Amino acid sequence: QQSKSDSYIINELEKVFIKNL
Numbered sequence: 001q002q003s004k005s006d007s008y009i010i011n012e013l014e015k016v017f018i019k020n021l
Helices: 004-019
Strands: none
């Protein structure tokens, strides 16, 4: 079971990753 905090962290990391492309 994935917690909401995990999903939030993944979402934030994806935003940073996309910015750095």
